[in-house]
Amino acid sequence: MVELAMGIMLGLCGVGAGIALIAGIGPGIGEGQAVAAACEAIGRQPEAKSDVTSTMVMGCAIAETTGLYGLIIGILLIFVAPGIYSGVLRDTVAALK
Amino acid sequence: MTENKNGPGSAAFRRADMGYIALMVIPLICCLALKVLFKPESVGVDISGAMIFLTVKGFPLQDLVITESQVNSWGIILSLTGLCLYLTHGLMEKAETKRQLAAEWIVEKCGNLVSANMGERYSEYVYFIAAIMGLSAFSSLSCLIGLFAPTGDVNVTAGWAILVFALVTWTKMQGGVLNYLKGFTEPIPVFTPMNFISEFSLPVSMAFRHYGNVMSGAVISVLIGTALRGLSKSLLGAIPVIGNIPLLQVGLPAILSLYFDVFSGLMQAFIFAMLTMLNVSGAFPQEAWEKRQAKKAVRRQRAAAAKAG
Numbered sequence: 001m002v003e004l005a006m007g008i009m010l011g012l013c014g015v016g017a018g019i020a021l022i023a024g025i026g027p028g029i030g031e032g033q034a035v036a037a038a039c040e041a042i043g044r045q046p047e048a049k050s051d052v053t054s055t056m057v058m059g060c061a062i063a064e065t066t067g068l069y070g071l072i073i074g075i076l077l078i079f080v081a082p083g084i085y086s087g088v089l090r091d092t093v094a095a096l097k
Numbered sequence: 098m099t100e101n102k103n104g105p106g107s108a109a110f111r112r113a114d115m116g117y118i119a120l121m122v123i124p125l126i127c128c129l130a131l132k133v134l135f136k137p138e139s140v141g142v143d144i145s146g147a148m149i150f151l152t153v154k155g156f157p158l159q160d161l162v163i164t165e166s167q168v169n170s171w172g173i174i175l176s177l178t179g180l181c182l183y184l185t186h187g188l189m190e191k192a193e194t195k196r197q198l199a200a201e202w203i204v205e206k207c208g209n210l211v212s213a214n215m216g217e218r219y220s221e222y223v224y225f226i227a228a229i230m231g232l233s234a235f236s237s238l239s240c241l242i243g244l245f246a247p248t249g250d251v252n253v254t255a256g257w258a259i260l261v262f263a264l265v266t267w268t269k270m271q272g273g274v275l276n277y278l279k280g281f282t283e284p285i286p287v288f289t290p291m292n293f294i295s296e297f298s299l300p301v302s303m304a305f306r307h308y309g310n311v312m313s314g315a316v317i318s319v320l321i322g323t324a325l326r327g328l329s330k331s332l333l334g335a336i337p338v339i340g341n342i343p344l345l346q347v348g349l350p351a352i353l354s355l356y357f358d359v360f361s362g363l364m365q366a367f368i369f370a371m372l373t374m375l376n377v378s379g380a381f382p383q384e385a386w387e388k389r390q391a392k393k394a395v396r397r398q399r400a401a402a403a404k405a406g
Contacts, residue, residue, distance in 0.1 A: 061368050062368065062372075065306045065309075068310060069305060072305060075313065079316075
């Protein structure tokens with residue numbers, strides 16, 4: 001019984017980490033659009049290249065944040081959550097007995 | 098030719114220089130030594146947070162823990178202090194030494210950055226911005242010498258973010274505490290809970306942005322290093338002598354470290370400082386300040402007129 005519960009818990013942690021990384025889609029699209037717009041701007045005004053590039057990198061790094069939230073959740077779910085949850089599970093089983 | 102007693106070239110000057118360089122280097126060496134003494138031996142994938150050096154019991158809310166990230170950031174603070182003292186040692190009216198040129202370049206660049214982004218009204222914030230940018234950059238870079246990067250711990254970046262949040266709130270209150278509270282009910286009172294959430298999302302997002310970038314870079318580096326070791330073991334393991342050396346681990350991790358540790362760390366330091374500047378200067382914009390000054394002037398005039406009449 002405990003083994004089954006542990007297996008379900010570990011599997012769902014992995015599935016949850018996978019779902020959390022869907023958050024990477026948004027910033028991917030957003031940064032792609034930002035870079036496309038920056039390329040267009042540089043093509044129109046090549047003399048403003050350094051300004052456009054620094055602004056774009058800055059904006060990209062900020063747009064990345066939402067993706068990083070997902071990544072943090074994923075990493076926590078894989079490396080941290082199983083330890084915590086298995087402890088909780090063991091305590092619950094011990095309390096039931 | 099008579100040398101100034103404390104001028105450059107004299108023995109006292111050189112002794113002080115040695116002291117500053119020691120102050121720069123010794124804290125980092127102490128951090129490394131602590132790490133070597135405390136780190137348990139491990140084989141294989143090793144992804145762990147900061148080690149806990151010491152737990153002090155008996156505090157009201159929870160035990161006080163002294164972690165690796167705290168100790169490392171203290172070491173980096175000391176080391177940066179040593180660097181600043183070294184760079185500003187023996188300043189002259191006309192820059193002659195290399196270190197004075199470097200110091201002047203840093204100060205000038207920081208001043209320009211702050212006055213370009215925050216306006217002249219906030220030019221005294223350059224000390225805070227430069228300090229937080231330097232601390233953040235050197236914290237992220239400290240993983241190059243093998244230390245645990247303090248920015249890879251959410252507690253450290255959350256501390257900085259709370260500091261920035263306090264600064265932003267204080268700046269907003271410059272326009273009057275009632276005005277600040279009234280700002281929560283705009284544009285209509287129904288928005289108050291949402292305004293509260295957006296207010297408190299600032300420190301959370303700043304802390305997680307910096308921590309997430311550094312930590313995820315470290316995790317990805319470790320994962321790729323381990324994968325390459327396994328790959329070289331399974332591909333070349335059968336060859337007698339070469340099989341024991343993880344040959345595929347050469348090269349790629351260094352390039353990744355260049356991106357994740359150096360570029361990403363410096364970028365995040367810059368972004369943290371940039372967001373601090375934008376939030377602080379946006380908290381109490383120029384127009385609001387001018388309007389407030391005008392209102393005060395009108396009130397003062399009216400009071401003077403009442404006194405006269």
